[in-house]
Amino acid sequence: xxxxxxxxxxxxxxxxxxxxxxxxxxxxxxxxxxxxxxxxxxxxxxxxxxxxxxxxxxxxxxxxxxxxxxxxxxxxxxxxxxxxxxxxxxxxxxxxxxxxxxxxxxxxxxxxxxxxxxxxxxxxxxxxxxxxxxxxxxxxxxxxxxxxxxxxxxxxxxxxxxxxxxxxxxxxxxxxxxxxxxxxxxxxxxxxxxxxxxxxxxxxxxxxxxxxxxxxxxxxxxxxxxxxxxxxxxxxxxxxxxxxxxxxxxxxxxxxxxxxxxxxxxxxxxxxxxxxxxxxxxxxxxxxxxxxxxxxxxxxxxxxxxxxxxxxxxxxxxxxxxxxxxxxxxxxxxxxxxxxxxxxxxxxxxxxxxxxxxxxxxxxxxxxxxxxxxxxxxxxxxxxxxxxxxxxxxxxxxxxxxxxxxxxxxxxxxxxxxxxxxxxxxxxxxxxxxxxxxxxxxxxxxxxxxxxxxxxxxxxxxxxxx
Amino acid sequence: xxxxxxxxxxxxxxxxxxxxxxxxxxxxxxxxxxxxxxxxxxxxxxxxxxxxxxxxxxxxxxxxxxxxxxxxxxxxxxxxxxxxxxxxxxxxxxxxxxxxxxxxxxxxxxxxxxxxxxxxxxxxxxxxxxxxxxxxxxxxxxxxxxxxxxxxxxxxxxxxxxxxxxxxxxxxxxxxxxxxxxxxxxxxxxxxxxx
Numbered sequence: 001x002x003x004x005x006x007x008x009x010x011x012x013x014x015x016x017x018x019x020x021x022x023x024x025x026x027x028x029x030x031x032x033x034x035x036x037x038x039x040x041x042x043x044x045x046x047x048x049x050x051x052x053x054x055x056x057x058x059x060x061x062x063x064x065x066x067x068x069x070x071x072x073x074x075x076x077x078x079x080x081x082x083x084x085x086x087x088x089x090x091x092x093x094x095x096x097x098x099x100x101x102x103x104x105x106x107x108x109x110x111x112x113x114x115x116x117x118x119x120x121x122x123x124x125x126x127x128x129x130x131x132x133x134x135x136x137x138x139x140x141x142x143x144x145x146x147x148x149x150x151x152x153x154x155x156x157x158x159x160x161x162x163x164x165x166x167x168x169x170x171x172x173x174x175x176x177x178x179x180x181x182x183x184x185x186x187x188x189x190x191x192x193x194x195x196x197x198x199x200x201x202x203x204x205x206x207x208x209x210x211x212x213x214x215x216x217x218x219x220x221x222x223x224x225x226x227x228x229x230x231x232x233x234x235x236x237x238x239x240x241x242x243x244x245x246x247x248x249x250x251x252x253x254x255x256x257x258x259x260x261x262x263x264x265x266x267x268x269x270x271x272x273x274x275x276x277x278x279x280x281x282x283x284x285x286x287x288x289x290x291x292x293x294x295x296x297x298x299x300x301x302x303x304x305x306x307x308x309x310x311x312x313x314x315x316x317x318x319x320x321x322x323x324x325x326x327x328x329x330x331x332x333x334x335x336x337x338x339x340x341x342x343x344x345x346x347x348x349x350x351x352x353x354x355x356x357x358x359x360x361x362x363x364x365x366x367x368x369x370x371x372x373x374x375x376x377x378x379x380x381x382x383x384x385x386x387x388x389x390x391x392x393x394x395x396x397x398x399x400x401x402x403x404x405x406x407x408x409x410x411x412x413x414x415x416x417x418x419x420x421x422x423x424x425x426x427x428x429x430x431x432x433x434x435x436x437x438x439x440x441x442x443x444x445x446x447x448x449x450x451x452x453x454x455x456x457x458x459x460x461x462x463x464x465x466x
Numbered sequence: 467x468x469x470x471x472x473x474x475x476x477x478x479x480x481x482x483x484x485x486x487x488x489x490x491x492x493x494x495x496x497x498x499x500x501x502x503x504x505x506x507x508x509x510x511x512x513x514x515x516x517x518x519x520x521x522x523x524x525x526x527x528x529x530x531x532x533x534x535x536x537x538x539x540x541x542x543x544x545x546x547x548x549x550x551x552x553x554x555x556x557x558x559x560x561x562x563x564x565x566x567x568x569x570x571x572x573x574x575x576x577x578x579x580x581x582x583x584x585x586x587x588x589x590x591x592x593x594x595x596x597x598x599x600x601x602x603x604x605x606x607x608x609x610x611x612x613x614x615x616x617x618x619x620x621x622x623x624x625x626x627x628x629x630x631x632x633x634x635x636x637x638x639x640x641x642x643x644x645x646x647x648x649x650x651x652x653x654x655x656x657x658x659x660x661x
Contacts, residue, residue, distance in 0.1 A: 017642070017645050017646055017649040018642050018645040022623055022624060023624050024624060026639060026642065026645070026646075028646070028649050028650075028653070030657060030658070031658065031660075037496050037497075037543075038542065038543065038544070040499035041499065041500065041501045041544075044499075044501075045636075049636070051636070054646075056660075056661065057659045057660055057661040058659065058660060059660060060660045065493075065496075066497065078497075080497040080498070081497055083497070083499065084497050084499055087499045098660050098661055118658070119658050119660065121658055124657075124658075129542060129544075130541075130542055131540065131541050131542040131566060145542035145566055146542060146566070146569075147542055147543075147544035147547070147566060147569065147570035147573060148501075148544040148545075148570075149544060149570065149573035149574070149635070150569075150570075150573070150635075152636065153635050153636050153639065156636050156639075156640070157636065157639045157640060157643075157646060158646065158650075159639060159646055161635060161638075161639065163622065195484050195536055195539055196535065196536040196539070196562060196564070199536070199562065199564065199565060200565060226540075226566075227540075229536065229539060229564055229565070231565050250658045250659075250660075251658075252656045252658070256655070256656035257656075259654070259656050260656045263654070295484050295486075295539075313482070313483050313484065313534075316482075406488075406493045406541075407492075407493050407494070408493040408494065408496060408497065425486070425488070425540060425541075427486045427488045427489065427540060428488070428489060428511065429488060429489070429492055429511050430488050430493075433492070433494075433511060
């Protein structure tokens, strides 16, 4: 019998185009996602070398980082953003790449549209010039972020040279408490493994708590793998995965579905396979978290307080965040609440936040916005009437994009502005120069918008699961 | 890519840990569609503070950047490497690097050197004391020499070969086009297509 293998090893082996002693493996890329920020220099490289895109049929582009989320059809006011969006449009036209541009129903954050089109499937290799490509690992795909030189390489060759990663298992045993969301699960993992706990590794998330997550929740978890330094994050495909995929536009159909399913069912890690590193967490120990500092690992329970600094880095973080050790998190007031990003702007996230907001109002003086991850999510939410719940509560209801997750478009924080955000990074200046970001789940963000300070849904009398 | 064998000169003692690519080059600067001109944005928020180490005249002209652990974490933006390189740095020395940043460096000829924490600390202290002291990163001999320090470092053989010879990946891979074609012939037909 052959040696037991992990999910990551199986997917890797199926994609080796060429293996040579002393060289990285050359892997085939099944799906290459492209957006406007990290691609212009790559297309320019192709042009200079007289090369083509090898497989336009495996390449998909959209606009997300720069797009305004307020109006459609008007010229983009920021000329530099407009130039970048225009460059993508021209490049896609010239090289025959399918583009879902700003203002169309197919547009959205690049990591939203792959799954919703059914293009993200188990066992694929997926790359994108974006570190949150790990999101697609939720389907059992090996998906990772790459730099612009690599974008050019994949465009030209549909392959990527990669050195072997190490494997890491993060097992979350037992059931999550009812008030703990997928976001909290991941913040809890990051708090334990740190910002470089996953460096050089592909993480596989396992255990009952992970198995019980919906596809949306699994994407939230895998999305933030990079915040732990991991090269990728993966979850083995199962019935939850298959039922999410079945019937989506690009999912296999008929006999192809049966063949694909057989293949997918062979992917989960074999019993007895070993990982280079293992972490076990008890789900019952997890709680809702809020970040206090400037890395996603710097979190405390919502019931906790700002910690005493342990080193010079913590001191810098506290100074930047304008916080004093010992302050209860629930006593910290915010100026802004942002529900959005590739971490938490899927339909389930919006439903959960809307459930909390039903019958409540955003506290006076607070800027609250919800930015669906894709135009299709927006459409679905409107069909379900969620837009009305948000707007009646006092949230702005926007069009799809990366929005305030990264401050490359008009949605930004001002210096000193404090924000409860469902995004993935609380780095200095991430949401706008001088802005102060606290990472939270969608339901904590919603409750915080109502109370004006960090709060849990239970404070609003919402006790159901998240 | 130009071949790179050795980086020698003054160093900038940054020392911070978990420096993310948003700090190295803020997202506002990513809207450019060129590969050049990013040096002006390097650590631009921190540079607004006149006490920030990069603003000290004694460190002007540094070619080696000394940092803390997990340098280059966060976003995959290669613009971070372009900023480091365009500003004039040829090598970064740190106890550890984030994977994507490190990989992006190899595509541009910027050397990333991992040395034990205590050695990096020793270099930081030495450079703070004597900003004119020089550090040499020698890729051929895989060694770092600096004030009171002579240390070897690890580098992947293939990466080293590529850097020493200035080879670009696309050219290397296209030599194996037959292998790619063969792989494509055996790819199952049910795999998804965009078009």
